[in-house]
């Protein structure tokens with residue numbers, strides 16, 4: 001698909017943490033498509049220049065429109081002011097890409113309160129605050145797109161447990177908010193993979209990660225912000241046909257991340273089940289050969305109900 005087909009002229013897009021890395025690549029792509037882009041980044045480079053300034057200049061040099069934001073989205077007030085500043089400037093907000101982040105790696109005994117709380121604040125609370133601030137504007141417009149930045153760390157990432165927990169929580173957030181909208185609203189998660197400063201400055205800790213590190217190094221030429229941007233731009237565009245989903249973009253492989261249930265084991269008399277029975281059936285409970293993917297908690301209830309009726313247990 002060429003960039004002229006997926007035109008975003010007139011739209012307003014916020015990308016948090018877009019002064020470099022993945023966010024920068026997204027912002028440039030939005031700018032090329034005609035969107036007015038708020039390039040948000042709290043950081044200031046060594047020479048005193050706001051990190052976002054260079055990206056704004058790049059978008060403008062390519063003929064696009066962008067505005068700098070230095071709001072610190074660690075606080076609810078900062079996230080809300082970021083959204084309100086876009087509305088004040090351009091009168092609408094079409095897409096919000098929650099991307100800003102940082103790592104504070106450490107094994108559990110080393111995780112101070114600060115390390116836990118800061119990582120949860122930037123990766124989980126900030127997207128909540130910004131999305132809540134964007135919501136009424138999108139509702140009034142009858143249109144909105146939100147992208148949440150999850151991570152493959154949520155599959156399990158020893159040495160980054162608080163990060164993995166926050167990133168995993170975003171999947172539940174997307175799935176739930178998808179069901180709350182009564183307008184043309186789409187919210188999805190992306191799990192990016194890119195050799196970026198955040199990745200280089202925080203090498204995967206621990207011996208167990210040695211093989212992953214080695215494979216990731218070999219994938220580096222394909223594991224780029226450039227390869228992730230098309231998925232994020234699609235999810236933030238009018239063309240986006242999905243909501244409440246999570247997707248992985250890893251080295252040019254784009255895939256749905258499915259949160260599902262095994263077929264499991266059904267007990268005839270649940271009120272008589274003992275821990276010993278769970279122990280006896282644990283392989284059946286774990287067996288991944290038949291996975292069901294509920295879209296909502298209702299779907300799980302229906303699945304269990306139907307199977308119990310079919311088995312004559314209800």
Ligand SMILES: NC(=O)c1ccc[n+]([C@@H]2O[C@H](COP(=O)([O-])OP(=O)(O)OC[C@H]3O[C@@H](n4cnc5c(N)ncnc54)[C@H](O)[C@@H]3O)[C@@H](O)[C@H]2O)c1
Pocket residue numbers: 016017018019020021022023040041042043051071072073074099100101102122149150151152153191192193194195196197198199
């Ligand atoms: N790089 C990867 O492989 C990878 C993998 C999975 C998830 N992610 C996620 O993708 C996102 C972007 O990662 P990246 O690799 O581009 O990182 P990066 O460090 O290159 O960029 C993140 C930017 O966010 C900004 N930022 C941090 N705190 C902020 C705040 N309070 N307010 C505003 N801006 C703030 C930083 O200044 C930085 O410029 C992060 O959420 C990260 O967790 C990255």
